[in-house]
Amino acid sequence: MGEKEKCSLGSESIVYSLNVSSTKHHRGLFPVDTRIIALANQKGGVGKTTTALNLAAALAQKGKKVLLVDSDPQGNATSGLGVTREANGAKNIYGCYIGTHETADCILPARQKNLSLLPASIDLVGIEVELVNQDNREKRLKQVLRPIKDQYQYILIDCPPSLGLITINSLTAADSVLIPLQCEYFALEGLALLVQTIRKVKKNLNRELYIEGLLLTMYDRRNRLTHSVANEIQKHFGDQVYRTVIPRNVRLSESPSHGQTILEYDAASSGAKAYQQLGAEFCKRSNRNARG
Ligand SMILES: Nc1ncnc2c1ncn2[C@@H]1O[C@H](COP(=O)(O)OP(=O)(O)O)[C@@H](O)[C@H]1O
Ligand SMILES: [Mg+2]
Numbered sequence: 001m002g003e004k005e006k007c008s009l010g011s012e013s014i015v016y017s018l019n020v021s022s023t024k025h026h027r028g029l030f031p032v033d034t035r036i037i038a039l040a041n042q043k044g045g046v047g048k049t050t051t052a053l054n055l056a057a058a059l060a061q062k063g064k065k066v067l068l069v070d071s072d073p074q075g076n077a078t079s080g081l082g083v084t085r086e087a088n089g090a091k092n093i094y095g096c097y098i099g100t101h102e103t104a105d106c107i108l109p110a111r112q113k114n115l116s117l118l119p120a121s122i123d124l125v126g127i128e129v130e131l132v133n134q135d136n137r138e139k140r141l142k143q144v145l146r147p148i149k150d151q152y153q154y155i156l157i158d159c160p161p162s163l164g165l166i167t168i169n170s171l172t173a174a175d176s177v178l179i180p181l182q183c184e185y186f187a188l189e190g191l192a193l194l195v196q197t198i199r200k201v202k203k204n205l206n207r208e209l210y211i212e213g214l215l216l217t218m219y220d221r222r223n224r225l226t227h228s229v230a231n232e233i234q235k236h237f238g239d240q241v242y243r244t245v246i247p248r249n250v251r252l253s254e255s256p257s258h259g260q261t262i263l264e265y266d267a268a269s270s271g272a273k274a275y276q277q278l279g280a281e282f283c284k285r286s287n288r289n290a291r292g
Contacts, residue, residue, distance in 0.1 A: 035286055036145065036155040037212055038174035043190055044161035047180040047217030049076040050252055051278075052158035054271070055178075057261035058279030059154050060114035067107065067152045069093065070120035071141070071170050072160040078119040081110050082259025085121065092121040096144040098130065103148050112261065116152075128165040138205050141169035163197050171201040176212035181233060183219045183226040183245075188233070213285065215278070217246040242285075244278040247271065 039048045049072070056068040070077040070093060075085065078092075088108060095101030096118070108117050131137040141157075149155060157170045171177060177198055181187045202209045214237055220226045234241050246252075249271035255262050262272040 034149045034152055034155065035176070036149065036157065036174045038157040038159055038167075038170040038177050039180060040159040040167055040170065040177050040194065041179050041181070041190070042161055042163045042167070042194060043182075046182040047215070047246065048161075049080060049158050050256075051178070051180050051215060051217065051246070051275075052077050052156050053080045053256070054252070054262045054275035055278055055282065056115060056154075056156050057112055057263045058275045059282070060110075060112050061263060061276070062279055062283065063114065064153045064283075065114050065151065067116045067118060067148070067155045068110075069118045069141075069145070069155060069157045069170075071124075071157050071166055072120055073122055073124035073166075074160065075120040075122065076256065077158040078117065079259065080256035081115075081117050081261070083108060083117060083119050088119050090121075092119045092123075093144070094121040094123040094127065097124070097127050097140050103144050107148065112264065124166065131165060137165065138168050138172050138201075142173040145173055163193065168197075168201060168205070171198060171209060172205045174206070175208060176210050178212045178215060180215045180217045183216050183230050183233075185225065185229060187229055211240060213282075214241045215244075215246065216241065218248045219245045220248045242278060242281055244274060244281050246274045246278070249274075 039052045041048055052068060056066045060066045068077055068081070078085070088106065091101055091106040093106065096103050096106055103118070106118055108119060109115070110117055131140060134140075136143075145155060157174060159167045159170045179191070179194065181191070198209060198211065214233065216230050216233060218226075219230060230245065247270050249269055251266040251269035252262055252271035255265035255271075258265055262269060262275060266272060
């Protein structure tokens with residue numbers, strides 16, 4: 001793919017560059033091959049949380065040790081695993097950010113084997129203001145994850161729908177970014193800004209950061225527009241788009257209100273099958289990226 005791509009999806013024609021490609025994954029000094037993936041898109045409602053929850057569950061089902069980090073003050077990934085705000089008291093990501101709690105003390109095991117959660121708290125809303133005058137404020141989450149990262153094979157960070165300091169912290173802590181895109185006409189609106197942000201983080205804070213992949217979500221087979229949007233995204237981004245596409249599936253939207261992942265709620269649903277397939281594709285790709 002060229003340095004610059006022109007694409008006419010969305011409300012206006014946008015020119016963007018997605019040349020933040022896979023690079024060799026350096027394992028640094030750590031013998032354990034931990035990979036930290038931020039799920040980011042500043043648009044709300046594109047499937048970040050649904051993907052964080054269900055990809056985490058699919059990877060855990062494959063026997064990988066997975067930590068889901070809820071980095072959104074709304075706490076949808078936390079409640080999606082059936083954890084209430086009160087359940088863990090002040091032991092949550094906010095306590096880790098401000099240094100009142102050790103990360104290991106805040107992590108909860110999920111019902112599913114191999115899956116753990118670092119829960120969010122509504123207090124996280126204030127963190128951007130609280131950190132504003134601190135040194136290394138973009139590196140807080142990286143420091144928070146450092147003492148526990150070796151215990152997991154995958155750490156998935158569910159980002160809020162903004163490009164503020166919480167997302168910057170997530171991108172700084174991560175090895176790579178997974179970008180969910182909703183299959184709709186405006187799918188690519190804002191992608192240029194996200195890519196620009198990723199580039200800035202890569203330049204100034206996290207040289208190894210790369211794009212893990214683009215994931216098409218809420219695909220509606222019966223809708224011709226969805227179909228053409230998906231085709232166009234695949235045409236433009238080629239290999240960077242996962243072959244697995246997540247269908248629109250009502251069971252996926254129901255499961256969080258039961259505090260269950262789709263694998264617990266309805267393992268036979270098309271949503272569950274899609275996230276299992278994504279888990280398999282994700283592992284294959286991430287091995288390829290690790291080899292460089
Ligand atoms: N594949 C899907 N099929 C049906 N509903 C979905 C699907 N993915 C997400 N949803 C629903 O769409 C809404 C937004 O998804 P969510 O994952 O919370 O997005 P984000 O975290 O990007 O804001 C939620 O109500 C969720 O249950
Ligand atoms: Mg969300």
